[in-house]
Amino acid sequence: MSIEAINEQLLRAIGVGVALLDAKDLSFRFQNDTFVEWFNPQEDQDTLPKLLPEFDAEALRKELEASKRFTAEVSFRKKRRSMIFAADFTLTSEQEGNFIVLVCQNISRIREMESMIDSYSMMVERNTREIKREKEQVEKLLLNMMPRSVYEEFKTFGVVTPKLYDPVSVLMLDFVGFTEMAASADPSVTVSELNDIYSAFDRIGEQFGCERIKTIGDAYITVAGLPDPTPDHCRAVANTAVRFLRYLERRNQGHPNQWRCRIGIASGPVVGSVVGIQKYVYDIFGPAVNLASRLQECSEAMEITTNAVVKENLNEQFMIEGRGMRKIRGFEDQEIFRIMDSRKGVL
Amino acid sequence: MATQTLFEKYGGFSAVSRVVLDFYDRLLDSDEIGPFFDNTDMSKLVDHQTKFIASLLGGPSSYTDEQLKQLHTHLDIKDPHMDEMKSVLAGTLTDHGFSGEDTEVVMNELEARRAMIVG
Numbered sequence: 001m002s003i004e005a006i007n008e009q010l011l012r013a014i015g016v017g018v019a020l021l022d023a024k025d026l027s028f029r030f031q032n033d034t035f036v037e038w039f040n041p042q043e044d045q046d047t048l049p050k051l052l053p054e055f056d057a058e059a060l061r062k063e064l065e066a067s068k069r070f071t072a073e074v075s076f077r078k079k080r081r082s083m084i085f086a087a088d089f090t091l092t093s094e095q096e097g098n099f100i101v102l103v104c105q106n107i108s109r110i111r112e113m114e115s116m117i118d119s120y121s122m123m124v125e126r127n128t129r130e131i132k133r134e135k136e137q138v139e140k141l142l143l144n145m146m147p148r149s150v151y152e153e154f155k156t157f158g159v160v161t162p163k164l165y166d167p168v169s170v171l172m173l174d175f176v177g178f179t180e181m182a183a184s185a186d187p188s189v190t191v192s193e194l195n196d197i198y199s200a201f202d203r204i205g206e207q208f209g210c211e212r213i214k215t216i217g218d219a220y221i222t223v224a225g226l227p228d229p230t231p232d233h234c235r236a237v238a239n240t241a242v243r244f245l246r247y248l249e250r251r252n253q254g255h256p257n258q259w260r261c262r263i264g265i266a267s268g269p270v271v272g273s274v275v276g277i278q279k280y281v282y283d284i285f286g287p288a289v290n291l292a293s294r295l296q297e298c299s300e301a302m303e304i305t306t307n308a309v310v311k312e313n314l315n316e317q318f319m320i321e322g323r324g325m326r327k328i329r330g331f332e333d334q335e336i337f338r339i340m341d342s343r344k345g346v347l
Numbered sequence: 348m349a350t351q352t353l354f355e356k357y358g359g360f361s362a363v364s365r366v367v368l369d370f371y372d373r374l375l376d377s378d379e380i381g382p383f384f385d386n387t388d389m390s391k392l393v394d395h396q397t398k399f400i401a402s403l404l405g406g407p408s409s410y411t412d413e414q415l416k417q418l419h420t421h422l423d424i425k426d427p428h429m430d431e432m433k434s435v436l437a438g439t440l441t442d443h444g445f446s447g448e449d450t451e452v453v454m455n456e457l458e459a460r461r462a463m464i465v466g
Contacts, residue, residue, distance in 0.1 A: 079375075079381075080375055080381055080382065080384050080385045080387075081375050081389075082388070082389035084389075108389075109368070111389065111390075112368060112371070112389065112393050113364070113368070115389065115390035115393035115394060115397075116364055116367060116368065116393050116394075116396075116397045118390070118394070119393065119394040119397040119398060120360055120364070120397055120401070120407075123397075123398065123401060123406075123407045123408040124407050126407075127407045
């Protein structure tokens with residue numbers, strides 16, 4: 001076999017489509033096997049414009065005149081399949097005249113892959129956005145259950161080490177006659193009102209740097225001095241307690257349901273930690289919690305009760321009244337005090 | 348713990364992408380269902396097949412019943428077309444190494460959506 005014959009064989013069998021065009025009328029002079037297989041030219045499609053009616057022949061001529069080369073992406077519909085080719089045209093001058101060598105690469109699969117990657121990345125991006133949104137919701141929920149610094153620890157290490165906070169002030173609030181109220185009135189109304197009140201308490205507490213720890217039914221517990229130490233934790237909690245009462249008084253004036261509470265305030269050390277493995281609860285433990293609860297029991301409706309330790313730390317901003325010695329279950333007998341709103345009657 | 352989806356089991360996107368393109372080829376080559384795509388833009392069809400396969404295999408996409416209905420409502424798809432499509436897909440999955448059991452699962456998923464597609 002001669003070299004020429006081998007060359008022609010190669011040219012015919014090569015995996016790119018090759019055609020030779022007459023530069024004058026763009027008629028085909030040669031098409032290799034791959035070209036024929038791809039474009040399947042019919043008898044009457046003997047020129048490039050006839051084979052590819054959408055092809056911009058004018059642009060081809062102009063560009064070839066200017067630079068002897070032209071590249072374009074050509075799409076061709078074979079049966080129902082869109083085929084896309086990268087077409088490369090080169091002008092050559094031979095003795096017989098000017099010819100254009102057309103070399104086509106089938107880039108359909110590349111374009112299909114690109115479309116698929118676009119489609120897939122859009123799905124993934126949408127999913128990522130959804131996951132992010134869900135994560136934010138979970139984070140929000142967890143931040144409602146524990147202080148941010150505790151949450152950060154939990155997120156990083158998967159566990160929370162119990163931590164001693166000393167000193168802090170604990171405010172314990174309980175509603176008078178809640179059980180009867182929940183039983184007599186429409187329970188859903190009662191709970192929805194309780195929700196409003198707790199939300200208001202949260203906002204008030206936040207203003208004074210208190211961290212709500214939990215609510216158990218009609219009991220509400222908030223703390224100052226945790227997770228970051230606060231020098232005036234007693235004052236923060238007393239201020240919060242006074243505003244809780246003010247809020248309830250004002251609310252009661254315009255509502256048929258009367259909400260009346262008792263408050264106890266105590267200072268001391270507490271340990272804060274996440275409790276539980278399946279159901280996480282951030283909680284605090286310690287004598288200050290128990291004492292606040294006992295002192296709250298000493299209050300009458302709409303009263304705030306505390307002991308000497310807290311009283312010493314409160315300034316003249318508060319009106320404080322001694323209530324004498326009391327037996328406190330689980331603690332030494334001690335003098336208790338009532339904290340009153342110094343702005344009483346001003347509102 | 349969440350169970351592994353078929354999408355994950357058979358190698359995630361890198362493997363499923365081959366299934367998608369092969370399925371796309373076979374659909375176009377089929378003279379029974381190919382004509383439905385005579386005038387469909389390539390990228391639109393690839394997008395549709397990608398989402399379709401991904402949602403059937405539990406990948407990161409989901410076509411709601413409403414969307415499926417809307418996509419097919421203007422086409423005159425009859426039960427034999429749907430059967431042919433199922434057999435094309437089953438063949439594709441088998442050739443890509445899906446076990447008979449898993450192919451069956453996918454076929455059941457598809458069958459569950461027949462009412463949305465055939466109209």
